[in-house]
Amino acid sequence: MLLTTKFLRPSTDRRAIRRDRLNMLLEPADAKRLNLVVAPAGFGKTTLVAQWRARSTGSTAWLSLDEHDDEPRRFWQYLIGAFEHAGLPGLEACKPLLVHDQDETATGTITALINQLAADGGQWALVLDDFHLIRDDRILRALAYLIDYLPPSVTVTLASRTEPPLPLARWRVRRWIEDIHPALLAFSEGECRQFFQDTMGLDLSDSEADAICRRTEGWVAAMQLTALTGARGQEPQPTSAPRLQVDERHISDYVLSEVLSQQSAAATEFLLDTAHCPRLCGSLCDAIRGSQDSQQWLEHLLSQNLFLIPLDTQSQWFRYHDLFRDALLHRIRHLDPDRARSLWRKTVDWLLDHGHVQDGILQIVKEADWPWLASVLAEHGNNLIHGGYHLPVLEWIESLPPELIHDSPQIQMLRCWALFFANRLDTLDPLLTTLEDLLDRRVADSHPDAEGALGLQSEISLIRSYLARTRSDDRSASVLTRQVLKDIDHTQIPLKSVTYYGVGLDYFGEGLLLDAEDALLSAIRYGQLERKPSTVLSSGGLLAWIQYNRGDIEQALSTCTDVRAWVDQHYADPSQPRLISCWQNSALAEIYRERNQPDLAAAHLAPLLEHVDRGTEPGQHVIIQYVRGHLAFSEGRLQEAFEVLEDAVRIGRKRRDHIVFEPPASSALLARCYLAAGHPDQALECLDPADAGSFSNPLNREQYLISCARVQVALGQPDRAQEILSSLLSAAERNAHNRHLVEILLVYGEALDLQGRHEEAVEMLDRAMAKASEAGFLRLFSEESPRLQTLVRALPALQAPGAWNQDLRTLLGGCRPAEPDDQPGPAGPGAQTTANPALLPEPLSQREMEVLALIHDGHSNKDIASRMAVAPATVKAHIRNLYGKLGVGRRTEALARARELGLLSR
Incomplete structure (x- = not known):
């Protein structure tokens, strides 16, 4: 006799959350034969399937399996009984066949069942709940036979904690399967809020419900246990306290009873031994267990859906569901506290030894091992501080007992660096003085670490050099930095990268761009050796900014690409935000704006805007707003430019004493916005004469004075403009301030033309064109006055062949160039090539030749970017330049033209 209650579909609670997005997935489809609903205990598998069938019109044969059903004859008796209970006629013939099947494969019975389902022709659903209890190979083979030959009107649904060993790969290729996995079953935040309010009848705020959802990761059993505990009349809580908190004790009991109790002794041992790991990989688990089979165990647990969550696509890194891990930790600490402590130390040691320092520190902090x-x-x-994690380091230091800080010069020095990077400069002087006194005593007393004390003295000098820059005391800053550089080889502390960065800042502040470039290249090289990604990014970003202003845009892009690739290779952590350099992203935004690629400029600017909103070092604030305003100005969004640049000017003046390095002259750019809006008087007003003497950086002083000259031209005073510009010209040439040099020549040319000196004006403008073409400057021409743009358009030199000339003609004509990827290039399809097919108007750069070779080999833009380790946008830029120089519009035309010129073998 069969137990008929096993055929009853669980009733659905009218208050249950309707999960229409999942119900739709379970519905029958043309090719589908199997719904596979697989998730750990308590994820709502049975509730979902029951809810779906309650709203469906077809017939349902439901079978709730138990551990006794893992025997072929009993299994098939109950499966046929489920269909019979659901009203499928003609099954009387199946029962005798089942009795006579000698090999227990039930082939005859299954064939008869398939034939009867086909004869019935109705829409049927077979649901097998708790299918993970079926392990017998004979049942699994027979069920695969049933699914292979089912009529199309029948859909099988398996609800299981583990993925069954059926021919799923073959069925997936045939599109027979709909997979409902744990990530789909997990409740969204909206569903969590609805669950607590409608199903559990609890009046929680959205923030409280969302917090529980995040803690439980949408695991409905954990949410229900939490809700049931909270509904049992807890003591009233203060108004500010959460009214409901995750009850980890009840969840732990649930895990122990529903999950661990059903595992083998070996599986339970593995779970408990690895519970201390915040993240798991095979080598970590092997190290703490003293074994070599951990990877196989991890893959087994993953297949069993034991709350193991993959963190990558290579099945190398995993983590346990947080609440499941908490239950495991509670269990092992209760059973064997000494072993738990030993496993914890082994875990932390491995994390520290393998570069997962932050994970290791977090485990130490949790255990309060100060x-x-x-x-x-x-x-x-x-290294953590210079990797961008100064705030966590500061928090960890402040958690230490005072005596551990007072007795450790290294910890005190770390606190100073962390405060410096956090821009809490006002607190540093007394701390540095206290530390200097401690170090002096150690040296005087011949302390065993006296040599280390001398190294820390160099670090103190380095911080004091940066503080001197905030006070505009560039002389003291330079003296301190060079003293550190002189002493650095005698210390054991890796400081060369930070010191050379300071030297680079000094040279940049003096306007000596070539010397600054050399120092910053050293800073990058030593930063890579010392493993200081923040210093590498900052040095590389400032170097790119300098190279951009020096007129070597391609080199600036290459610098950014190389530095970013090194940082991402050595310091990419998906659990942490990407390390960003203000200098680098600002340089990239300026470069792409200048190359008339505003979308790319905005993409590099976007990550910096949150720093403005949250608060950042005032110098960085001004730089970001300057770049933001410049992009708005270039695109004609003058109102936005006014607002942003006025903020930059205000912060720059108000917080001048807290700015470590002098940012660009925002007032000069603001004046240009007023000129563009037709308000030269307001432009003159915003150029405060007091600012002229406040700029210590010659680049910023030049920028300010060029804007002054523009205003004088706009006011009809070309002679005054000429006087200003003539004083700047030779210094800009001498110091390789090539971007400013082009601007000086352009405005000078307009001033001469206003004086009727047309031939001299054309000579100046031709010089500007030649220098800009050589450097790749483009957008700055369209930012000048309409009168000056008209003068440039009339230049005979502008009509010469070449990609840059054509881009400038297009830009000054008000059109944007086409996208380069298999679209008509700047010359247009079928454009006339150069007169001499053996020569190019502009030679291809090394990078363009490399791109050409990869195009010839048949690679896509994405593949080219990967092989060259650059961004896809950079590849597009190279292709656009390549098309322009070759005078073509498509890849096939480019290859044909390159072969004609002998650049490629035929």
């Missing part, structure tokens, strides 16, 4: 934390910070804190 002496170990102080030791780890002394060893790794400097």
Whole structure:
């Protein structure tokens, strides 16, 4: 006799959350034969399937399986009984066949069932709940036979904690399967809020419900246990306290009873041994277990859906569901506290030894092992700070007992660096003085670490050099930096990268761009050796900014690409935000704006805007707003440019004493916005004469004075403009300030033309054209006055062949160039090529030749970007330049033209 209650579909609670997005997936489809609903215990598999069938019009044969059904004859008896209970006629013939099937494969019975379903012709659904309890190979083979030959009107649904060993790969290729996995079953935040309010009848705020949802990761059983605990009349809570909190004790009991109790002893041992790992990989688990089979265990647990979540697509890194891991930790600490402590130390040691320092520190902090934390910070804190994690380091230091800080010069030095990077400069002087006194005593007392004390003295000098820059005391800053550079080879502390960055800032502040470039190249090289990604990014960003202003845009882009690739290769952590350099992203935004690619400029600017909103070092604030305003100005969004640049001017003046390095002259750009709006008097007003003497950086002083000259031209005073510009011209040429040199020549040319000196004006403008073409400057021409643009359009030199000339003609004509990827190039399809087919108006650069070769090999833009380790946008830019120089519009034309010129073999 069969137990008929196993055939009853669970009733659905009218208050249950309707999951229409999943119900739609379960519905029958043309090719589908199987719904596979696989998730750990408590994810709502049965509720979902029951809810779906309650709203469906077809017939349902439901079978709730138990551990006794893992026997072929019993399994098939119950499966046929489920169909019979649901009203499928003609099954009387199946029962005798089942009795006579000698090999227990039930082939005859299954064939008869298939034939009867086909004869019935109705829409049927077979649901097998708790299918993970079926492990017998004979049942699994027979069920695969049934699914292979089912009529199209029948859909099988398996609800299981593990993926069954059926021929799923073959069926997936045939599109027979709809997979409902844990990520789909997990409740969204909206569903969580609805669950607590409608199903559990709890009046929680959205923020409280969302917090529980995040903690449980949408695991409905954990949410229900939490809700049931909270509904049992807890003591009233303060108004500010959450009214409902995740009840980890009840969840732990649930895990132990529903999950661990059903695992083998070996699986349970693996789970408990690895519970301390915040993230898991095979080598980590092997190290703490003393074994070699951990990867196989991880893959087994993943196939069993034991709350193991993959963190990559290569099945190398995983993590346990947080609440599941908490339950495991509670279990092992209760069973064997000494072993738990040993496993924890092994886990932390492995994390620290393999570069996962932050994960290791977080585990130490959780256990409040303060002496170990102080030791780890002394060893790794400097690199963490220079990797952009100064705020966590500061928080960890402040959690240490005071005596551990007072007795450790290294920890005190770390605190100073962390405060410096956090821009809390006002607190540094007394701390540095206290630390200097401690170090002096150690040297005087011949302390065993006296040599380390001398190294820390160099670090103090380096910080004091940066503080001197905030006070515009460039002389003291330079003296301190060079003293550190002189002493640095005698210390054991890696400081060369930071010191050379300071030297680069000094040279940049003096307008010596070539010397600054050399120093910053050294800063990048030593930063890579010292593993300081923040210094590498900052040095590379400032170097790119300098190269851009020097007129070497391609080199600036290459610098950004190389530096970004090194940082991402050595310091990419998907759990942490991407390390961003204000200098680098600002340089990229300026470069792409200048090359008339505003979308790319905006993409590099976007990550910086949140720093403005949240608050950042005032110098960085001004730089970001300057670049933001410049992009708005270039695109004609003058009102936005006014607002942003006025903010930059205000912050620059108000916070001048807190700015470490002098930002660009925002007032000069603001004046240009007023000129563009037709308000030269307001432009003159915003150029405060007091600012002229406040700029210590010659680049910023030049920028300010060029704007002054523009205003004088606009006011009809060309002689005054000429006087200003003539004083700038030779210095800009001498110091390779090539961007400013082009601007000086352009405005000078307009001033001469206003004086009727047309031939001299054309000579100046031709010089500007030649210098801009050589450097790749483009957009700055369209930012000048309409009168000056008219003068440039009339230049005979502008009509010469070449991609740059054509881009400038297009820009000054008000048109944007086409996109380069298999679209008509700047010359247009079928455009006339150069007169001499053996020569190019502009030679191809090394990068363009490399792109050409990869195009010839048949690679897509994406493949080219990957092989060259550059952004796809950079590849598009190279292709656009390539098309322009070859005078073609498509890849096939480019290859044909390159072969004609002998650039490629035929």
